[in-house]
Amino acid sequence: MMQLFSWTKCFAVVYLAAIALGGATIPVMAANVSFVALHYSADRFVPQFHFDGPVVEGDTDALSALIDKFVECTPHALDPNGNNCAVVTLNSPGGNYIEGLRLAALMRERAIATVIEETAKCYSACAFAFLGGTGYSSQEGVGAYIDRMIEPGGILGFHAPYFAPDALGTLVAEFGLDKVLGASRDDISLMIQQLVDWNVNPNALSHIVRMGPSQTYDIVSGGDYTLLWAQLPPAPSHYWNSNMASAVRNACINLLAHHLNTLPNAVIKSVSQEPEIGLVNNEQGQSLVGYRLEADSPLAASYCALPQEQFESGGEIDLALYTAAGVSGTARPLVSLFNRTEGWSTMGAGGNPTRRNMQKGSMSHLFVGTVGPIESDFVKFMSYLPLRKFARFNQAGGLIEMAEFPVSELPMTLLGESKKGQVLQHGEQQVIVETGSELLYNTARHELARRYDVAVTLTVDYDNGFVVGGFYDSKRPYLWVGLKGNNGAATLLRIETPDIPLDMNAALKEQEKVACSFKLHGYGLGCP
Numbered sequence: 001m002m003q004l005f006s007w008t009k010c011f012a013v014v015y016l017a018a019i020a021l022g023g024a025t026i027p028v029m030a031a032n033v034s035f036v037a038l039h040y041s042a043d044r045f046v047p048q049f050h051f052d053g054p055v056v057e058g059d060t061d062a063l064s065a066l067i068d069k070f071v072e073c074t075p076h077a078l079d080p081n082g083n084n085c086a087v088v089t090l091n092s093p094g095g096n097y098i099e100g101l102r103l104a105a106l107m108r109e110r111a112i113a114t115v116i117e118e119t120a121k122c123y124s125a126c127a128f129a130f131l132g133g134t135g136y137s138s139q140e141g142v143g144a145y146i147d148r149m150i151e152p153g154g155i156l157g158f159h160a161p162y163f164a165p166d167a168l169g170t171l172v173a174e175f176g177l178d179k180v181l182g183a184s185r186d187d188i189s190l191m192i193q194q195l196v197d198w199n200v201n202p203n204a205l206s207h208i209v210r211m212g213p214s215q216t217y218d219i220v221s222g223g224d225y226t227l228l229w230a231q232l233p234p235a236p237s238h239y240w241n242s243n244m245a246s247a248v249r250n251a252c253i254n255l256l257a258h259h260l261n262t263l264p265n266a267v268i269k270s271v272s273q274e275p276e277i278g279l280v281n282n283e284q285g286q287s288l289v290g291y292r293l294e295a296d297s298p299l300a301a302s303y304c305a306l307p308q309e310q311f312e313s314g315g316e317i318d319l320a321l322y323t324a325a326g327v328s329g330t331a332r333p334l335v336s337l338f339n340r341t342e343g344w345s346t347m348g349a350g351g352n353p354t355r356r357n358m359q360k361g362s363m364s365h366l367f368v369g370t371v372g373p374i375e376s377d378f379v380k381f382m383s384y385l386p387l388r389k390f391a392r393f394n395q396a397g398g399l400i401e402m403a404e405f406p407v408s409e410l411p412m413t414l415l416g417e418s419k420k421g422q423v424l425q426h427g428e429q430q431v432i433v434e435t436g437s438e439l440l441y442n443t444a445r446h447e448l449a450r451r452y453d454v455a456v457t458l459t460v461d462y463d464n465g466f467v468v469g470g471f472y473d474s475k476r477p478y479l480w481v482g483l484k485g486n487n488g489a490a491t492l493l494r495i496e497t498p499d500i501p502l503d504m505n506a507a508l509k510e511q512e513k514v515a516c517s518f519k520l521h522g523y524g525l526g527c528p
Contacts, residue, residue: 087113477501
């Protein structure tokens with residue numbers, strides 16, 4: 001786990017009380033950290049937590065405790081194709097900068113993805129927490145990778161750390177100007193170090209450090225997404241930009257900026273306006289389609305292009321910057337962008353996956369306009385979601401909107417309830433209930449039986465449901481139960497013991513009894 005900055009002891013208490021990243025004095029209250037659902041989406045089929053409110057000291061411990069309660073996941077044992085242990089959605093005005101860094105470190109350590117949803121706002125300390133969004137792949141050479149997503153309409157905003165004006169005079173009077181200015185310089189230095197460690201393009205730092213207490217650098221354009229390496233919701237790139245020529249040109253701008261280590265907006269004029277067919281051939285003899293680039297020597301990047309069949313099909317994309325054609329008549333690639341709807345997409349090469357431009361699924365943010373807010377027909381996109389892996393399980397578009405909970409013939413104690421689920425207790429067994437659509441049921445049936453990070457020892461299908469059972473890495477037994485109801489409704493049950501049972505056989509029998517006791521719309525497993 002990364003080392004966090006330690007303040008001078010005599011300065012720590014006053015400084016942490018005075019520093020603000022939300023543009024206002026921080027209320028002395030914890031954020032509302034809550035467990036939302038067993039599964040966030042079909043694409044990220046893991047528990048969802050929500051962070052809402054100012055970032056204050058202690059929030060990391062609160063979130064960590066909640067994760068310990070509801071998540072059994074070992075990051076190093078996750079799917080080779082890449083996965084998460086949980087998703088945290090964020091909505092916060094900011095707050096304690098150091099606590100934001102601690103939250104980010106927790107996300108990285110626990111392989112937790114971060115999401116700013118369509119109507120959410122996440123500023124300053126919250127934005128630094130967002131940067132910790134991480135997934136993990138047990139595939140050799142991958143390991144931890146960046147997984148942080150902003151839905152269009154959601155706002156992520158940064159500015160440099162600063163002292164609250166009403167506290168600055170007190171700090172200077174008590175500790176002296178040199179110490180206060182020194183702490184501020186250390187603070188900004190730490191911010192820059194963390195941003196670079198989290199694969200934020202160094203060129204974005206100039207935007208952040210020049211923002212005053214009442215200003216923020218908001219991530220809204222495709223160029224901003226690229227500098228921050230934030231993802232759009234997963235879909236083929238044409239859902240975000242259906243004009244293939246425009247999409248490729250935008251990707252060329254981003255690729256050239258990456259190659260030259262500059263801002264995307266600085267190289268827009270260096271990329272020709274119109275694509276050319278048969279621009280040049282690559283070393284494999286493929287005819288390339290793409291754009292001419294301003295180049296001051298034959299060895300510099302002269303073209304940005306991809307194979308003609310890919311340009312016409314709009315599927316997988318192998319885009320590259322090429323030198324001018326040599327004596328052989330072919331051009332050599334300098335730096336490449338490989339975009340895949342399924343599998344890994346990359347831009348550039350080398351380094352640790354958390355430090356290079358690598359993403360699971362399509363890097364759609366590279367294909368939208370680099371200037372101005374990302375434009376998308378979100379209504380059209382939402383209609384696409386139920387058909388694909390990003391679908392939520394209780395949204396519109398044919399999905400179940402109102403929670404319909406199953407009932408048990410056994411006495412249950414209700415520990416908590418939300419729109420999507422319940423937490424129940426029966427004897428030593430904890431039961432977590434999630435409601436949703438048939439998509440939830442089908443996704444669970446496919447995903448739960450193939451989890452890499454737990455031992456699956458039982459898989460049984462019934463006429464109206466299924467059961468998957470086994471043991472967590474902690475050796476606690478579990479049963480996951482799926483039930484189908486009327487009109488496409490479905491429910492999932494996670495039945496488990498909070499501690500390793502002293503009598504394992506008795507615990508297993510009790511879990512089976514609980515599983516058989518539940519019915520949705522009168523339909524159960526039909527246990528013998």
